[in-house]
Amino acid sequence: MSYQGKKNIPKITSDRLLIKGGRIVNDDQSFHADIYLEDGLIKQIGDNLIVPGGVKTVEANGKMVIPGGIDIHTHFQMPYRGTTTVDDFAQGTKAALAGGTTMIVDHVIPDPGCSLMEAYDQWRQWADEKTCCDYSLHVDITHWNDSVKQEVDSLIKEKGVNSFQVYMAYKDYYQMSNSELYEVFSFLAERGGIAEVHAENGEIIAEEQARMLQMGITGPEGHVLSRPEELEAEAVFRAITIASQTNCPLYVTRVMSKSAADIISQARKKGNVVFGEPITASLGTDGTHYWSKNWAKAASFVTSPPLSPDPTTPDYLNTLLSSGDLSVTGSAHCTFSVAQKAIGKDDFTQIPEGLNGVEERMTLIWDKAVTTGKMDENMFVAVTSTNAAKILNLYPRKGRIAVGSDADLVIWDTDSIRTITAKTHNSAAEYNVFEGMELRGAPQVVVCQGKIVLEDGNMHIISGVGRFIPCSPFPDFAYKRIKARKQLAVLRAVPRGMYDGPVSEFSLSRGGTPSASARTSPTKQPVRNLHQSGFSLAGNPAQCGPPITPDDIPIRPAGRRIVVPPGGRSNITSLS
């Protein structure tokens, strides 16, 4: 906050920065040290650093210096039926920086039938023009065929995308069948991607929505009534089953309910590689507001899966986040104006979905989880930044304060108290779902790419400086275990002599009706010859292929061991 040495050194020094007297907090430990930053990187950490003269110095006064937050789930500037969300990449990343988040990961949503690559390029263009902080992209897979497969392959190999989201909801639109999920997950497992899933049972939702509308329930309460939390939990369970079958790491976006979180923690106890992402809204508020008499307020809470009407949900999710059962936090920031929400004023299914949270995320978790003693400051860093960096394979470039890491830092003031309100927030939306909440803990100084972007409550941001950070496949955090399991999971057949007994006649088509003749003559008894298989399904031995000589009969290949013993293959997903 003061210039070392001469006072009239101009802005040029802003690329060099010394943070003195801070307590560095990583996810594993905290320690006192100074930090010297240059060219957007952390160059030195330690005491009595030797730094160039005239460098700008920030005095941390013993406050915590933490890695900048990573918001792993945003939808800035998302197109929706010809309009877009009110926070574009500039507005959105500004709000992110104001809250201590120095990197965001946005979702690319190609329309079904459109090219993933084109959508990716479009998002890159929007983001490169406008973002104020570094960003990465997830790509959503909204349909599945061979060309999509090719595109996924090249996105992983050439475009720096390692995470892909599939939808189990939005029937007849984004929703994928179980078979498609199986194929997507298999492919991602092979190429080292992370499978993300929007987990809700879309088929049942569609039925329930129709039922609600028939009953005359058209307001936002219909949204949550038609999407009970069981449907979320069911889909999470199913996604985990498929991921486990395909040995693919799974990432569940937007964990909104206790039941869904329970399923994830149970699966982790059984050894599944699954990560759960609660969002700011599910950690900070609940779904009782859907019953608000103020339509606009009620509608501003509409998101999917919905906030749970159970008011004990946020506390429960914060506890699981603290215990490590849930791994990482996002905001799913996707804001619409009241006028946009009003598209669904007569039909809740038409209300565009999404709410705010990118700015409030860090503060809210600090208030709900750290000040309450659920987690310590190191765990706080893990769930707001480090774990996300590890999953995306950006660690230790992001998510850690270490020499060589990006200079994305936050000086965190644990004592600051502020009240959340739409009047002062940086989002363009008229409503804030956390309106009126008083929260402790806030960023005092935010350093992004080595430059101070927030100081003394003032923001100094430049639109378009944000860089795209490519994510490489096979992140160790997820794939070390996956690779080990793959080696174990090889299946082998039992070597047997050929079956050479009688074979019943049967019709190949399942559609056949039971015929009386078939059931009284189950076998056309042939002459048995133990050395030669004279049988075929057609019932005519003469039509059989080349006669099999005794040498061909693989009674028991000596070189092959039985790898799968009675008792079954070792159950690799069960650690017990």
Added chain:
Amino acid sequence: MSGYQGKKNIPRITSDRLLIKGGKIVNDDQSFCADIYMEDGVIKQIGENLIVPGGVKTIDAGGRMLMPGGIDVHTRFQMPDRGMVSADDFYQGTKAALGGGTTMIIDHVVPEPGVSLISAFEQWREWADSKSCCDYSLHVDITEWHKGIQEDMEALVKDHGVNSFLVYLAYKDVFQLSDAQVYEVFSVIRDLGAIAQVHAENGDIVAEEQQRILEQGITGPEGHVLSRPEEVEAEAVNRSVTVANQTNCPLYVTKVMSKSAADVIAQARKKGTVVYGEPITASLGTDGSHYWSKNWAKAAAYVTSPPLSPDPTTPDYLNSLLSCGDLQVTGSAHCPFNTAQRAVGKDDFSLIPEGVNGTEERMSIIWDKCVVTGKMDENQFVGVTSTNAAKIFNLYPRKGRIAVGSDADLVLWDPDVTKIISAKTHHSTVEYNIFEGTEVRGGPLVVISQGKIVLEEGNLHATEGSGRFVARKPFPDYVYKRIKARSRLAELRGVPRGLYDGPVCEVSVTPKTMTPSSSAKTSPAKQPNQPVRNLHQSGFSLSGAQTDDNIPRRNTQRIVAPPGGRANITSLG
């Protein structure tokens, strides 16, 4: 052990009258010593010093247990499969059932897709009426879904005495229904007052896994279990529980084969879901390690779906859950095929016809695994082998209980007899018995069906065609009392609000085909023609003025669903 009272030369006529003296009557709630007199296939008197006609045939129970005859809730006798028919027809099957102490079976009608439920039902009635040796009833399987099926279901419930329908979550492209179809079927079933049964396996994943495993060159019966891991079963159970909760429909999971599936059911029951789980003789008595047998025919004899779990601790676990009430009822899913029939799949495990034996062994296996080991007592034994089934399927107290007025289907049970199960001595026609060599304690000494002795001194006297179809009424109390209470609570109401009269964004009419256009992104809130706001009148709509714009807030409507949400009827906690 049995002799004629009074004169010795009273002929066969008296076989309709029977007195059992000195037995310990075991129902699911209590045991007590009393004599039983039955006539015309019905229990007429219970007590001591009964006054009975002279010359009645008397059996001296000698203090042994007398329990209601077993009810095997799940059989597939004479089941057609691709032009073949399962090896035991209704005669062989019910004979085997009687041999094991089971006096009633409930078989599954499996209509081929495209065939009407009614005509399939009538076909099964014809087969069973001509051959069955004991009373029977029928479940009907829903193998496809359209309007006609719904009408058939209504007719079956109202006119034909069927109150249970099975849907398949497996057998992709053959029997499998989608989640949305299952939702609709369950809604219909609830309205009719029937029980939704489910074959729970994720057919989509199974199909993918089958293909993968065949591609790896695994074609033997071990491929069957490898392609159907127990997780896939648990997933489908979880999904069907979810759909049943949503539709407030009672759920019955057939063939619980694995620990994980049983766990899902137990958890759902703890949350208050109306769900019943049916382990079968095979899952209670053996495990899936035999799929790796070098003997193809033996390995194939164990093929059933969901498969037996390769985890050898499974049977013990399921027996424990059966004993503590988390699982309620037992069947056999008896559907054996002989080796030549199995051999249809000798080069491809996915073609092996599915089904195992178990109708004869069911009671003895459960006695041996549960009662002898002290997991359950004799009353619970009656509960899981007979009474619970009768209650769930609305046969109680006609079946499943020893009481005056109940059917005279009884078993005199000998807890001390030991027997080694073997294909050489069983009553089924198949070459393999999956319990081969298992030594079990406990077996029937005398079996009485419809008031007639059918098993005595090791001799079976089954009469082909004597079995009656037992019609079942909808809305069984055991199941529907809770469902009815919940459906009264579950009414949802909207929130009465003033009409929203702020600005409304324009949208493109065909959202599904739109692509993000660059023009749209620079004007996020296009609000053309900002109107004058009038709080008393809504001037907005997507399509212009609306006639009901002036309707004011309705005062008479109360908010029934308050903040905090509707009362969560499925959560008792």
